[in-house]
Amino acid sequence: MFQLDGKVALVTGASGGLGAEIARGLCWAGAHVILQGRNLGRLTALGETLTTLGGSAAVAAVDLRADDAASTLLAHHGAVDILVNNAGQRDRRAMQMIDRASVRDLLETNLVAPFDLARRFSAGMQPGGRIINISSIAGQIARSGDAAYTMSKGGLEALTRALAAELGPAQITVNAVAPGYFATEANAAMIADPAIAEHLQRRTSLGRWGRPEEIVGAVLFFASPAASYVTGQVLAVDGGYLAHF
Numbered sequence: 636m637f638q639l640d641g642k643v644a645l646v647t648g649a650s651g652g653l654g655a656e657i658a659r660g661l662c663w664a665g666a667h668v669i670l671q672g673r674n675l676g677r678l679t680a681l682g683e684t685l686t687t688l689g690g691s692a693a694v695a696a697v698d699l700r701a702d703d704a705a706s707t708l709l710a711h712h713g714a715v716d717i718l719v720n721n722a723g724q725r726d727r728r729a730m731q732m733i734d735r736a737s738v739r740d741l742l743e744t745n746l747v748a749p750f751d752l753a754r755r756f757s758a759g760m761q762p763g764g765r766i767i768n769i770s771s772i773a774g775q776i777a778r779s780g781d782a783a784y785t786m787s788k789g790g791l792e793a794l795t796r797a798l799a800a801e802l803g804p805a806q807i808t809v810n811a812v813a814p815g816y817f818a819t820e821a822n823a824a825m826i827a828d829p830a831i832a833e834h835l836q837r838r839t840s841l842g843r844w845g846r847p848e849e850i851v852g853a854v855l856f857f858a859s860p861a862a863s864y865v866t867g868q869v870l871a872v873d874g875g876y877l878a879h880f
């Protein structure tokens with residue numbers, strides 16, 4: 636039920652962090668993975684690791700903020716069965732400190748690109764196709780000083796439901812995974828901060844950071860035949876952050 640043999644998966648933001656783990660997971664489940672990001676060196680290194688170990692991977696270095704990003708990816712790599720919109724940008728500045736151009740820039744990566752990739756790739760998807768958006772617990776709850784990122788993730792979850800409705804008749808499912816606090820490279824400064832460790836100890840049911848590989852199960856579920864009748868859903872992978880009071 637969780638095998639992906641013969642499937643082609645595009646994972647955006649696969650040059651590190653959660654995207655690299657998601658790509659590894661889908662690859663070991665049998666999919667050919669297209670690793671998208673901007674850092675060609677890191678993408679190539681991951682691609683070589685996967686192929687050396689017997690997997691199948693290709694590399695696509697594209698900036699998703701470019702208007703032609705989705706059409707370029709489609710032209711070079713062809714149709715896919717699974718699209719994982721994982722690439723994400725952060726801008727943790729208070730609303731008075733962030734200008735309109737920076738908000739637009741963030742939304743290009745976090746919201747406009749997932750829409751455009753879904754639009755382009757869903758047109759060639761076979762029935763059984765999958766779109767999985769990587770949101771955040773910020774899609775459902777908010778804290779002060781993170782308005783741009785928070786609105787992008789709220790929008791991504793709304794987009795998930797909208798696309799599920801629109802693509803359902805084509806038997807394409809659209810779901811989202813909402814990570815909590817994961818110990819990725821991008822969070823290095825926060826990981827080193829004992830106050831955050833204390834916060835997670837108190838605020839999550841599991842009392843700790845998520846390990847990057849712990850994101851894979853939820854994505855693999857949505858990507859696999861096991862989730863064939865699940866669409867429009869958001870699954871939090873957050874150690875209990877959203878549920879814990």
Ligand SMILES: NC(=O)c1ccc[n+]([C@@H]2O[C@H](COP(=O)([O-])OP(=O)(O)OC[C@H]3O[C@@H](n4cnc5c(N)ncnc54)[C@H](OP(=O)(O)O)[C@@H]3O)[C@@H](O)[C@H]2O)c1
Pocket residue numbers: 647648649650651652653654671672673674675697698699700721722723724744769770771772813814815816817818819820821822
């Ligand atoms: N880590 C967490 O705790 C956490 C929590 C909640 C949600 N998330 C979400 O999970 C996803 C992955 O997070 P992460 O922590 O793994 O992030 P990360 O380590 O910063 O990785 C982000 C990835 O996105 C790519 N990317 C960013 N902007 C891009 C653009 N304009 N065009 C193409 N690629 C772009 C980066 O590519 P290059 O480096 O090659 O440029 C990189 O591969 C994001 O959507 C994030 O919002 C993460």
